[in-house]
Amino acid sequence: MKMDETELDPHPLPRNVTLALLLALAAAAWAVLVWHHHDVNMDRASPAMGLHAALFLAMWVVMMVAMMFPTAAPMILTFHKVQAANRQPHDAFVSTWVFVVAYLVMWAFAGLAAYVGMRAAEAAAARLALSPATTAQIGGAIIMVAGIYQLTPLKDECLSKCREPIDFIVTSWRDGAKSALEMGLLHGAYCLGCCWLLFVTLFPLGIMNVGAMAAVTLIIFAEKTLPWPRLVPYATAGALVLYGALVITSPQLLPTFQQDGGAAMPAEMPMTFPAK
Secondary structure: OOOOOOOOOOOHHHHHHHHHHHHHHHHHHHHHHHHHHHHHOOOOOOOHHHOOHHHHHHHHHHHHHHHHHHHHHHHHHHHHHHHHHHOOHHHHHHHHHHHHHHHHHHHHHHHHHHHHHHHHHHHHHHHHOOOHHHHHHHHHHHHHHHHHHOOOHHHHHHHHHHHOHHHHHHHHOOOOHHHHHHHHHHHHHHHHHHHHHHHHOHHHHOOOOHHHHHHHHHHHHHHHHOOOOOHHHHHHHHHHHHHHHHHHHOHHHOHHHHHOOOOOOOOOOOOOOOOO
16 A cells, blocks of 8 residues: 555545534434433433343444544544545545444444443342442442553553554555455454443443533543643543542442432443333
8 A cells, every 4th residue: 555644635525525424423423312311311210221232232322423433533534545545536435434334333342242241230239239329339449440441551552543543544454345344343443442441431420421421522532632642541540530439438429329319320321212
């Protein structure tokens, strides 16, 4: 593959269309999340663990479109730029969306793992009959672990792959749609390795907590784009460890604990779907 990193995109229109579609899909997904948050009003009469996996996965994918498309846009646009320099405009556009779909598929697999984890957490909490304060403290411990992970070499390695789109694409490049699929899955894996514990914190905080989702999105975007590679991860680590420690000592500081009158479980996702 031959490409000058400073070369202008020879086909800017498809690239601009790709950017517009990414932003439009993300905006629509945020609208769905906000609508669901207010329309259902966090009905806790039916616990999240009773949701069918398909319904949970559908909402999870909507969340990933809302939260990850804006943060992955620099990588996706760079991928299109490289494709456009080596292929016809139509082929580059199609390959780019193969890359996007593969990236989203990787996050969908993460959603399946999250669903299984929630079911296991519910079973364990029921078997052990944990008190509300204890379950909230477990949530605080989860938040602390997420903060500590921000300082690990694995986090740093995965984040470095996300921060340097051209390096990732050049080192992973192989021509063809199959390559786009493989590269999308690979980038999704790096992105998952970088961010997965930030998403885990949404469960004790309330996964349909729009404010928490927005905060995680901003953190991920800042980690990938700001010129200081360690500033945001380290600052986030300090904030998460401090907040997690405070929740352990004062469980009422956990939003889900307050919203449920002291009855929420950290693994609980306060989200319901209309009955069919």
